[in-house]
Amino acid sequence: MTVAIIKTKAEQGIVADFAAHAQRLPGDAATGKTRTEAMAAFARAGLPHRRVEAWKYTDLRVALKAFAPIATGDQAQVSAADVDEALGSLAAIDADRLVFVNGCYRRELSTPKPQVNLFTLGEVLRSGGALPALKTDEAVVSLNGALATDGAVIDIAEGEKLAKPILVIAIAAGASAQLTTLRHAIKLGTGATATVIEAHVTLTGAAASQSNSVLEISAGDAAGLTHVLVGLEGNAATHIETIAATLGARTTLNSFQLTASTGLARNQMFTRFAGEHAKLDISGLMLGRGRDHIDTTLVIDHAVPHCESRELFKAVLDDTARAVFQGKVIVRPDAQKTDGKQMAKALMLSEGCEFDSKPELEIYADDVVCGHGATVAEIDPAMMFYLRSRGIPKEEARVMLIESFVGEALEKIENEKLREVLSEVTRIWLSARQA
Amino acid sequence: MLEIKDLHAKIAEDGTEILKGITLTVPKGEVHAIMGPNGSGKSTLAYVLAGRSDYEVTSGDILWNGESILEMSPDERAGKGVFLAFQYPMEIPGVSTMTFLRTSVNATRKKRGQKEYSTPEFMKVARAAALHLGVKDDMLKRALNVGFSGGEKKRMEVLQMALLEPTLCVLDETDSGLDIDAIRIVSEGANKLRGPDKAMLVITHYQRLLNYITPDKVHVLAHGRIQKTGGKELALELEKTGYAEFTGKAA
Structure with missing residues (x-):
């Protein structure tokens, strides 16, 4: 017997909003069809809730009372100085910038490197390109597929070593909240190396947004990527980010994720080792106060032998803030000599805060080293x-x-x-x- | 002058009384040793002097230069010139020794109405003091006490003592875990800090440290009270007879 789940106001609202505004989203008829299908998939699944194991501690049905209006692309007045102000200390990073305001690429604020194959999803869609389909059972990714307006497409050619980091900036600049949807892709050819920093910030005086981003990372063999994700959108913001990474043989991915003072943040990352002797080192900080809720969920799929994964996350929590760390490591039957370590630590500054840590090791190979640990301390x-x-x-x-x-x-x-x-x-x- | 008057203190958590009426006076310019068997209350006395909140003073008083320090926080006491060299210095990962020293010295100078050092000024002062104690530059860059050997940690304590310019120095088992060479270096450092304006309390289980830091007086602490007071020769006597005479007197 199936029980029909009554759609929440937020779910009903977003479906209606999509129906009313879908034609304003970029892309041709084929893309329109992809969007409609994605929206239908989202509507069927609904927002993830606590009975979905992976969302046990972050129940979006409860937390998201309503979606903000869909960002369909506006040209809010934003100057380079405004961008720097919104970035704060991050403005000091010496990097080539790609700036997205309310989900739209802004050329005049960006400084792309001419020699790098760097373009935006908005350009692709407007020139008749397809919106890359995403095979997923993640409702938030389906939602991203329906609503994506833009995103950075970074393609580093074989052997190319990018000296300067690329800073991808997403700024909320509206007078009222919007739902912004970016879809980024980073592709590294064999032997290519790059540093990409993703910053999510809110313009001074602007309303914090709801954002639902997706980043796809696909790295060939012997490549190296340093990825940094910084979320500083403010206590009123909702930030959902899904990163899907596939790593080739002997490739290294270093990822650092810092989320501070975000009302509701869910950063989920799915990494699959596709080639042997690859390394993933992912670490980060969750800094919460007030009623912040910061969730980091990592799934690492050791699909092949001889790969190494390291996870270290630390939470500092005050007031009634809550942090969640879920770390799932799957070691497939063939993935012998897998070396995986996971650690989550929380420092509690008040009696009202909460830290939930859930390691999940699914090990099907017998010659592996896998460990996990968690501490909570004052x-x-x-x-x-x-x-x-x-x-x-x-x-x-x-x-x-x-x-x-x-x-x-x-x-x-x-x-x-x-x-x-x-x-x-x-x-x-x-x-x-x-x- | 340090005056400890009929001091009683208990462990705050479980109420166990450790100090049961200590009375002791250390005039400026003097070095007094406190010796005693394990569990006699030596380290408790050191912590109570520095203001550790795990202990609760139930009666009596501690006066430093005529002023009661009992109600003062540990950092206020440091401002008044109190310094405790820890038996087990804490390791603080992620905080460089140099940053810690500068923060500590400037906070103390501020409390004393002295001008704070700029970063370059302080680096000069710290490096010069470190050189005297054989503390290498590399150690100043590393995280405080993390991965330091026992000897390095104790030298770091004496370096802090030199930089903070205290007037009341309490050395808690500074010799524990040290070989003879390390004891000599640490003692030389401590001896340099003796002076007419300063009082020093050297807490030790063994007499050997007192070969290097010669005390003016020796007090024997057992069962939370001073059982006997004498000159430096009392330490040598204890070395021969042990503490049996005092440990037998269980209350």
Whole structure:
């Protein structure tokens, strides 16, 4: 017997909004059909809720009361100085920029490198190209497929070593909230290396948005990608991000994900090892206060032997903030000599905060090394006493110990300049506590 | 002058009384040793002097230069010149030793109404002090005490003591876990900090540290009270007879 689930207001609303505005979304008739199918798939599945195991701690049916109007592309007045202001410390990153405002690429604010094969999904769609279909049973990805307006398409040719990072900036700039949908793709040819930083920010004075982004990473053999995701959209924002990565043989992916003060964030990443001797090193920080809810969900598919995965996530939680870490590692029957380690640690600054950590190891091979761990702690009173006995006042000592806690994750960022910038973002978040 | 007056203290969590009426005076310019068997309350006394909140003072008082420090926080006490060299210094990952030292010294200078050091000024001061104690530049860049050997940690304590310019130094088992060479280096560092304006309390289980830091007086602590006070020769006597005479007197 199937029980019909009553559609929530948000689900009904988005279906109606799509029906009314679909013709304003970019793309030809074929793309229109792809969108309609994707929307139908979303409508069938509905928003993920707590009975869906992977969304156990982040029930979107409950959390998302309503969707904001679909962003279909506007030209909000935004200057380069506004972009820098919204970026804050991130503006110091020396990079080629691709700027998306309310889900639309803005050429005049961007500084793409001419020699790199770099274009945007909006251009592709407007010139009659197809919206890449996504095979997925993730409702949020279906929703992305229906509504995607734009995104960065970064294609690094075989053997090319990109010296300067690419900074992909998504800015919410509307006077009222919008639902923005970006679809990015990063493709690395054999032996190619690049650094791509994704920043999600809100313009000063603008309404925080709902964003539902998808990033597809496909890396050939012996490639190297450093990926950084920074979410600083504000306490009123909802941020959903799905990253799907496929790594070729001997390829390394370093990913660092920092989410600070986001009302509702779900960052989910699915990585599949397609070639042997590849490495994934993913780490990050979840910094929450007020009623923030930050969810990091990682699925790593060791489909082939001799691959290595490392996961280290740290949460600093205050007030009634909540962080979720779910780490699933699948080791397929053939994937002998798999080496996987996972660690999630939370520092609780108040009694009202919550940390949920759920490791899931599905191991079908017998010659593997897989480990996981989780800790939840308060600030160590013995360390606190040591610092204060050296004349350091309480608040300063506290900040120092929180910095000490997050330092282990930040140290994973190899690029010194980038590490310094993200440390600064963390420091600013910490110092905002007293205000 | 340090005056400890009939000090009683218990473990805050379970109420166990550890200090049961300690009375002790250390005039400026003097070094006093506190010796005693394990569990006599030596480290508790050190922590209570520095203001650790795990212990609750139930009666008595601690005066430093005529002012009660009991109600002061640990950092306020540091501002007043109190310094405790820890038996087990804490490891603080992710905080560089140099950053910690600068924060600590500047916070203390601020409390004393002295001008704070700029970063380059402080680097100069810290490097010069480090050189005297054989603390390598590399150690100053590393995370505080992380991966330091026992000797390196104790040298780091003495370096902090030199930089913070305390007037009341409490050394808690500074010799524990050190070989003779390390004891000599650490003691030389501590001896340099002796002076007419300073009082020093050296807490130790063994007499050997007192070969290097000669005390003016020796107090024997057992069962939470001072059982005997004498000159430096008392330490040598204890080395021969042990603490049996005092441990027998269970209350």
